[in-house]
Amino acid sequence: MADTSRRALRLLSLLATRRSWSLGALAARLEVSERTVRRDIETLRSLDYPVVTLRGPAGGYRLGAGHTLPPLRFDEDQALAVAVALQTAPTTVSGLAADTERALEALEQVMPVRLRAAVEALRLTSLQNYWEFPAQPIEASALQAAGSAVRRHEILVVEILGPDGTRTEPGTAEFAPARRIEPHHLVVWAGRWYLVGYDHADVAWRVHRLDRLHLHSPTGIRFTPRELPGGDLAGLVMRTHDRGDTPAAWECTGSARLNLPAETVARWAPGGSVVEHLDSDHCRLTVGAWSWAGVAGLLATFDTDLAEVEPPELVDACRRLVRRWQAVAGNAEPAAHP
Template identity: 50%
Template sequence: MAATSARALKLLSIFGIGATLTAEELATRLGASVRTVRRDIDTLRELGYEIEAVRGAGGGYRLGRATRLPPVVFDEDQAVAAAVALQTVPAVLSGIRENAARALATLRQAMPARSRLHAEAFTISSARNYWEFPAPPIDAEVVRAVGGAINRRHLVRVDYTGDGEPVTLRLEPHDLVVWAGRWYLVAFDPDAGRWRAMRVDRITAHMPTHTPFGRRDIPHGDPVAFVMTAHDRGDAAAEWPCRGSAVLALPASTVARFAPGGSTVEYATETTCRLTLGAWSWPGLAGLLLTFDADLTDIEPAELRQALNSLRTRISKGLRPGGGTGGRTGYDRWA
């Protein structure tokens, strides 16, 4: 009976996401047979939950629209997810630490004892390494204002600080994307007639406009792909002991996707771009440039050119069979 109750609780939590799932999909998630799933569905119906059977292509089972779930229905995995999320959110949202702690305490009190044990087992401490360049914690009010406008499909007016003075923009907000510890707003700028990927930490939202707009098709069909390939998404070069740049024979969209954190990509031509980045040493910076496997030109400063020449010498020595003298390598073009 205890196993049946636990399985029915997990089944109810799965239905809580609002998806329509086949008996086979539910059985896979529960680690049970299809016959057991159907029996558990009957149990939930007897308890008063409206579980609808949807026929035809894409059919299956789903929770009825009028069905009200209990205040908190968590299985063990969801309890862990909630505990981890609420402990890490202060690292990316400012002004929310106390509220997150209170929310976690409230959830723990409302959870079943077994779920609460899993939630309390996780205490998270975070530390940065040298390659993390997250934005400062975002103002939770900005996320709330922009997220509300996305949900309602209302235009927003924002002040945006890019490379220069703040500018006031009227935008159609479509999605929020978190990537590499930074928050981005994917929005269409009707005045400029183009899509933008914008750092949320550089946004100050005005009062709601209550002006509706129609949703558009996002480039690449995916907000994440758009942000990852946008070279002008508002990133800034991080402070490193050594910092330099070069023009790469690759499109800006390609380099933007794979450039390390704390670097910037500038469009040059359809097939070239300038990458500015830093490292702890000039050879380390040279090595990062070589990972793109593309021709390099207009390399600055002189220390970076010298580091590339030094790497060429070391690589040439390593490629000589038996310590013999080898010919000139492809790295000679940087001489």
């Protein structure tokens, strides 16, 4: 009976995807006999789904007008996938924020309580930025564990991983002991996932890259949510300098202060860059390339004034490029004016 029900639901979804299907095409897609397809069609009709029989040489079946799909059934992995896909879609395709929010709410209404809780655990805060080169994908288990801790207000025990994603060994200079965090928000910014919480070890609010954390087993210890400093979640994430972002490994890495807001630079900065919020109109961009001239060229793609350029090798490269471009401009013929 369970197999019959699953097959009938799949048949219904096939009929809803196109205007008509031949009997042979449906049997092939469902990997059953044509007789079984006929029997499943009668099952759908008994449930008041208007499956219309098309007569003639090109006959077949189609779903009639006025049909409605049954409540969707998801397992936990599917619920997680839907929640993440709907909430991260606006960061890659503009204009979908309102539609995806409505779609997520509609899906939650037809989910059992247990699965609705799993989706609610992944209610993310998107800062509506775009990133051409996002970080590596987050493990679904880590995302679900962090989201559940946020929703349940449960303390997390975490270890901060190295830039290469490995755990540091006790006795090494890089080793840092596990710490207890009160997780308050999951945030998507610049194509990366961040956990915003209150760190007991530092007695302060911290923003951590989720892919740079090793999450221990759930503690079950509840906490009372605190007031976010200034009430500005987006500002807290962008102003935090030690989010765990590190530039990619390049032959040359340099930085400069740009007269542009962090959210603008984050949209166009290449992968492996670090964008540091300074104020509403300025940020610091750290970027790498195979040469100092390459770093200077990347900085020049942002059509704005630069300041506090570091290190000295990058400054020298900028001077060399200036001389080269001056030579090009001096040898160029004046543009003809109509």
